[in-house]
Amino acid sequence: MYCSTRLSLFLFTAAVSALPSCTISPAEEKPDSPCICDSQTYLTGAVLFTQESAEYKALCLQAYNAAAARLPELSAKSERPAVVLDLDETVLDNSPYSAWQVLNGKPYSPETWVRWVQEASAEEVPGAGGFLHFADSLGLRIFYISNRDTSQLPPTMTNMEKLGLPQLRQENFLLKTETSDKTERRNAVRAEGYDIVMLIGDNLGDHSGRYDKPATSAERSQSAFEDAEKFGAEYIVLPNTIYGTWEGTLYNYDRSISDAERCRLRREHLAAPEL
Numbered sequence: 001m002y003c004s005t006r007l008s009l010f011l012f013t014a015a016v017s018a019l020p021s022c023t024i025s026p027a028e029e030k031p032d033s034p035c036i037c038d039s040q041t042y043l044t045g046a047v048l049f050t051q052e053s054a055e056y057k058a059l060c061l062q063a064y065n066a067a068a069a070r071l072p073e074l075s076a077k078s079e080r081p082a083v084v085l086d087l088d089e090t091v092l093d094n095s096p097y098s099a100w101q102v103l104n105g106k107p108y109s110p111e112t113w114v115r116w117v118q119e120a121s122a123e124e125v126p127g128a129g130g131f132l133h134f135a136d137s138l139g140l141r142i143f144y145i146s147n148r149d150t151s152q153l154p155p156t157m158t159n160m161e162k163l164g165l166p167q168l169r170q171e172n173f174l175l176k177t178e179t180s181d182k183t184e185r186r187n188a189v190r191a192e193g194y195d196i197v198m199l200i201g202d203n204l205g206d207h208s209g210r211y212d213k214p215a216t217s218a219e220r221s222q223s224a225f226e227d228a229e230k231f232g233a234e235y236i237v238l239p240n241t242i243y244g245t246w247e248g249t250l251y252n253y254d255r256s257i258s259d260a261e262r263c264r265l266r267r268e269h270l271a272a273p274e275l
């Protein structure tokens, strides 16, 4: 569910430019320079894009607008339509936890993550609440399939109650028990007789298991092109610059490697011209 540090190239560049002590000269740059490559710097840009940019809000609103536009048509085809949403970075904005990591120089840890979850103070991802109430008004069943641990259900529901979100019944939540792969939980929804007409998430594993480990970056990208017609229809995708399976592919899903090795692998995957 929640991994540590993530960022795309353009945000990486933005983070570098935001740090006055980091003077980047290609001629002087060292491959393992902590100034330009450490995970906290990497995370800083990702969080700033989420918290400060109007573009992040616009992307979220765009996703939920598309979802609302297609939902009546998709749900009309079924007698028992359901919509499935992920929670973290789909309904709940956890960027304050990542900001805390940066400001305190801490990596992600299950202990501090649980403290954040227990605060039950996450704001909603832009557009999520409006969409959820719209789906509720259409009579759809809403399932929240999240890789938050089952022990985190009470504070998660408290947080969502504060936000006034609909269908906050325990049976509407399918949290993580053993595996992060959500395929079985989606199948459990279908086994209850529901037709899942729309899947909404920030990580493509929220939509299909083909995007999960051990899929490589190239395989995931190939799958995205094969699924092209589903995006903006039954597959709705939210932006997440902070973390995701995509970053795990860079490290061959090996969480045990050092920060320096992560840095090396990030750089190794950059595609750049010779100038």
Ligand SMILES: [Mg+2]
Pocket (backbone or CB within 6 Å): 086, 087, 088, 089, 090, 201, 202, 203
């Ligand atoms: Mg998520």
